[in-house]
Amino acid sequence: MKKIVAVDLFCGIGGLTYGIKKAGIEVRAGIDIDETCRYAYEVNNCSIFINKSVTEITKKEINSLFGEKNIKLLMGCAPCQPFSNYRKDKKNSNKHKDWDLLNEFLRIIKISNPDIISMENVPTLQKERIFVKFYTSLKNMGYYVNYDVHNAENYGVPQRRKRLLLLASKFGEINFLKKDIKKVTVREAIKNLSPIKAGEISKKDFIHRASKLSDLNLQRIQILFWKNLGVMLKI
Known part of the structure; x- marks a missing residue:
């Protein structure tokens, strides 16, 4: 065969x-x-x-x-x-x-x-x-x-x-899989990863790491987070 x-x-x-x-x-x-x-x-x-x-x-x-x-x-x-x-x-x-x-x-x-x-x-x-x-x-x-x-x-x-x-x-018609696989959210995919801070690398998984950010960039991210949260809550 x-x-x-x-x-x-x-x-x-x-x-x-x-x-x-x-x-x-x-x-x-x-x-x-x-x-x-x-x-x-x-x-x-x-x-x-x-x-x-x-x-x-x-x-x-x-x-x-x-x-x-x-x-x-x-x-x-x-x-x-x-x-x-x-x-x-x-x-x-x-x-x-x-x-x-x-x-x-x-x-x-x-x-x-x-x-x-x-x-x-x-x-x-x-x-x-x-x-x-x-x-x-x-x-x-x-x-x-x-x-x-x-x-x-x-x-x-x-x-x-x-x-x-x-x-x-060359064997005949060939088709793709049907799109019936359960969708996975980012939250579901990474929910078991331990929290780490900017610049840190997880002790359990070296691939799980966060880029080191300047204080200014961290402030920008925090401001965007609260603005987006306000929009979501219609504040």
Whole structure:
């Protein structure tokens, strides 16, 4: 029986890899240009971290990671900065150093011929010609393609975060999960964390930390808090 194996492009510290492994899929490797991601990626995921630009990945290299007799899942989130609405120089976004990385994702798809593809990026990407090219190319290669903008809060994440998700499959239609997961508030997500002051780090959890703020900034936050509370209470 064939098993699904995955390779994670632009893997960072491995958030996507971790989720895919929790779903029972073996992730053979993560590829990223940032060497500082290696420790977190390998320790948390027990997978190989390849410190390399996707522009340098060869056909032989990517196919050796997948193997010959497995169902191949290629996934990746190319840097979103060129397509984000938060770019100050939006008119020249196509000159951004990361603009062409989605085309590199497409190049690797063509040389590895994966059975399943997963891509994620900012919603504004769907308005760009580079995305139309990506989508059209997948269709022309025989993939069933499905994409839509999803809000993370509908999937149990305590954050309103809209992202463009694309799934493609050679096996037939591929659909997203139904949005019937219980929403989680920020209060519910962090209610068990111990209170800490500005500049402190929790003794129980080193990730739980608060930035050190100047007295002036603390005063500003306190004023905003009481103003907002007054508005809520209609004082």
